[in-house]
Amino acid sequence: MNFIFGFMIAPPGLGISTARNEVLDVLDQRLAPYINGENRLQMENYFAGVSRGFGTFIGGRAADPADVDELLEVFNSEILVGFPDTIAFINRAAIFGGARGGRRINVDLHADSFESLITAGQVGFGAIMQALPGANVRPIPGLEQAEPELRLIPDDRRIAEVGWNRSRMATVIRAMGDGAFMGEYFDGTRRYNVIMRAEEWYTPEELAALPVATASGEIQTIGELTKVTRTAGPSQILRVDRKRTLTLQVTPPSDMPLEDAIKTIDEKVVPVILEKLPKNASIKMRGTAEALDQALKSMSGSFALAIVILYLLISALFRSFKDSLLVIMTIPMATVGGIIALRLMDVALFATGGQKMDLLTMIGFVILLGLVVNNAILLVYRARDGEREGMSRRDAVESAVRLRLRPILMSTMTSVFGMLPMMLIPGAGTELYRGMAAVIVGGMLVSTLFTLILLPSLLRAREEAFPGTQAART
Numbered sequence: 001m002n003f004i005f006g007f008m009i010a011p012p013g014l015g016i017s018t019a020r021n022e023v024l025d026v027l028d029q030r031l032a033p034y035i036n037g038e039n040r041l042q043m044e045n046y047f048a049g050v051s052r053g054f055g056t057f058i059g060g061r062a063a064d065p066a067d068v069d070e071l072l073e074v075f076n077s078e079i080l081v082g083f084p085d086t087i088a089f090i091n092r093a094a095i096f097g098g099a100r101g102g103r104r105i106n107v108d109l110h111a112d113s114f115e116s117l118i119t120a121g122q123v124g125f126g127a128i129m130q131a132l133p134g135a136n137v138r139p140i141p142g143l144e145q146a147e148p149e150l151r152l153i154p155d156d157r158r159i160a161e162v163g164w165n166r167s168r169m170a171t172v173i174r175a176m177g178d179g180a181f182m183g184e185y186f187d188g189t190r191r192y193n194v195i196m197r198a199e200e201w202y203t204p205e206e207l208a209a210l211p212v213a214t215a216s217g218e219i220q221t222i223g224e225l226t227k228v229t230r231t232a233g234p235s236q237i238l239r240v241d242r243k244r245t246l247t248l249q250v251t252p253p254s255d256m257p258l259e260d261a262i263k264t265i266d267e268k269v270v271p272v273i274l275e276k277l278p279k280n281a282s283i284k285m286r287g288t289a290e291a292l293d294q295a296l297k298s299m300s301g302s303f304a305l306a307i308v309i310l311y312l313l314i315s316a317l318f319r320s321f322k323d324s325l326l327v328i329m330t331i332p333m334a335t336v337g338g339i340i341a342l343r344l345m346d347v348a349l350f351a352t353g354g355q356k357m358d359l360l361t362m363i364g365f366v367i368l369l370g371l372v373v374n375n376a377i378l379l380v381y382r383a384r385d386g387e388r389e390g391m392s393r394r395d396a397v398e399s400a401v402r403l404r405l406r407p408i409l410m411s412t413m414t415s416v417f418g419m420l421p422m423m424l425i426p427g428a429g430t431e432l433y434r435g436m437a438a439v440i441v442g443g444m445l446v447s448t449l450f451t452l453i454l455l456p457s458l459l460r461a462r463e464e465a466f467p468g469t470q471a472a473r474t
Contacts, residue, residue: 002068005059006090007138008080019056023083024048027058030079034071041067041074058090068092069254076136089136091251103258105250107265109273110243111281114234117246118143120276124248124269131268132261134253139246141234149233150204152226159225163215169225172212176201176222204228240284257356299362306369307331314377323384326458327376333450334372334443338365341442342435345423361435368440371415372447375408379451383459397459401452412448416441 010019027048033039035046046060058080062068072090080088107124111117121143128137152173159169174180179197186192201207208223222228238245252261262285270283277283307328314324345355355361382404386396422430423437 002062002065003059004062004068004072004075004090004092006057006075006080006088008056008058008083009087009138009142010056010083011085011144023056023086026083027079031060034074041071043071072254087138089138089251091136092254103251105252105258105262105265106286107248107250107269107273108240108284108286109246109248109277109281110240110284111277112244113278114145114244114246116276116278116281117244118145118234120273120281121246121248123276124273127269127272128248128250128265131264132250132252132256135256135261136251138249138251140249141236141238141246145232145234147233147235149231150207151229151231151233152222153229154226155224158220161216162218162220162225164225168215173222173226176207176210204230240286243282259357295359295362299359299366303366303369306366310369310373314373317377318380318384320384323380326455327373327380329458330372330376330447330450330455331369333454334368334447335365337446338368338439338443340446341438344442345434345438355431355435355438358435360432361439364436364439365443367436368443371440372443374411375404375448375451376455378404378407379455380459383456393462394460397456400459401456405452408448408451412444415444 008023010023031043031046034041034043042063044061044063046058048058049056062071072092075090076088080090107128109117109120109124111120121139125137125139125143128135154166154169156166159165171180175196176198179195182194182196184191185194198210201210208221208228210222211219212222212225214220238247240247250261250265252258265285273283274281311324311328314327315321318324318327342355342357342361349355379400382400383393383396386399387393389396391399419437419441422433423441
């Protein structure tokens with residue numbers, strides 16, 4: 001893909017007009033040479049904006065997909081640097097989007113106290129940058145409590161005197177904000193939520209002066225029942241599994257496999273963060289890390305299930321568990337060939353980041369199961385068929401190899417040459433299927449050699465016990 005997208009984590013309190021003048025206008029000036037043709041690297045278009053809930057974002061599309069990696073380096077080292085107290089990064093947009101798409105690792109820090117989360121998050125941010133040089137880290141929410149906040153501290157004694165408790169007081173406070181849910185109204189056709197909301201207020205003093213009717217019949221103000229204080233807090237309250245959470249969203253360097261990044265974070269970063277968290281706190285990795293863990297378990301189960309089903313089907317075809325086992329023995333050889341081809345591809349593409357063992361490459365191993373057994377089935381079935389016709393085991397195997405050599409080579413070459421363009425021809429998006437093609441090509445070639453050389457030797461086992469009939473020999 002030639003589409004890139006990124007974020008800029010600006011300092012808290014940055015207004016939209018300030019962001020437009022001090023950030024977006026500067027970005028326009030820096031990106032001008034990449035649009036009007038002055039620079040060798042060109043972009044078709046770009047966009048940038050500011051949203052209250054989304055923050056500052058930037059993205060664009062490269063004119064040449066081959067220049068995406070260079071543009072990413074330019075953005076992260078030149079265009080997005082120099083803004084005070086700002087964390088900015090940009091990446092290649094994920095082809096498969098969603099909450100678990102791309103190469104993001106979400107490190108969730110859970111604790112009751114947000115102050116301890118802030119401290120641990122700052123330590124974790126530095127530890128990740130040190131353990132994974134070149135990685136992008138986005139804290140959600142930010143690592144500073146700098147957003148204006150009003151804190152209402154209840155006066156328990158005064159609340160009890162008017163016949164209320166903290167729960168009732170909390171409902172009243174919610175009514176002063178977005179509204180308190182009172183129940184539902186059913187008109188015979190539809191249900192409607194009943195929300196109680198007070199009059200609008202604009203300053204903390206106006207909030208403190210709002211009157212409320214208490215259970216004792218007295219009229220009290222919010223300021224008499226609570227202490228209204230001005231303070232600072234996080235930009236948002238994030239909860240995962242009902243726990244107060246601070247998330248460090250990590251995007252590993254493009255040349256680092258996702259599994260290695262997860263292992264590095266687990267071994268070098270998590271212990272450092274745990275030292276700064278209270279005893280009842282916890283750390284959990286999710287996002288792509290969670291998806292990878294589930295994918296590995298799922299693919300392992302699918303691989304084992306495919307082998308079992310193949311074995312049972314071939315046993316039913318041959319009516320022999322021993323012959324079926326000979327066919328299944330081609331699978332390990334094919335797997336070895338796939339791994340060797342994948343390793344050679346990784347070495348050949350070392351300059352561009354190598355070839356990773358991704359999910360589609362794992363699917364290639366499952367596809368390989370159904371391809372490599374076909375040649376072995378042809379050979380084993382013809383050899384045993386010759387024995388049933390009265391031929392000796394030695395003659396039956398020789399006849400099977402002679403008669404089935406051409407079909408085996410034809411089916412192998414068809415699969416190999418069909419995958420070679422996907423494996424060798426470069427272009428946008430080829431990194432998706434290159435690993436799967438390499439696995440199939442390497443597996444088919446190695447398994448074919450096994451089928452034609454080693455498998456006939458195994459089929460001739462105990463050939464003295466099967467001399468054949470005299471009519472077949474003559």
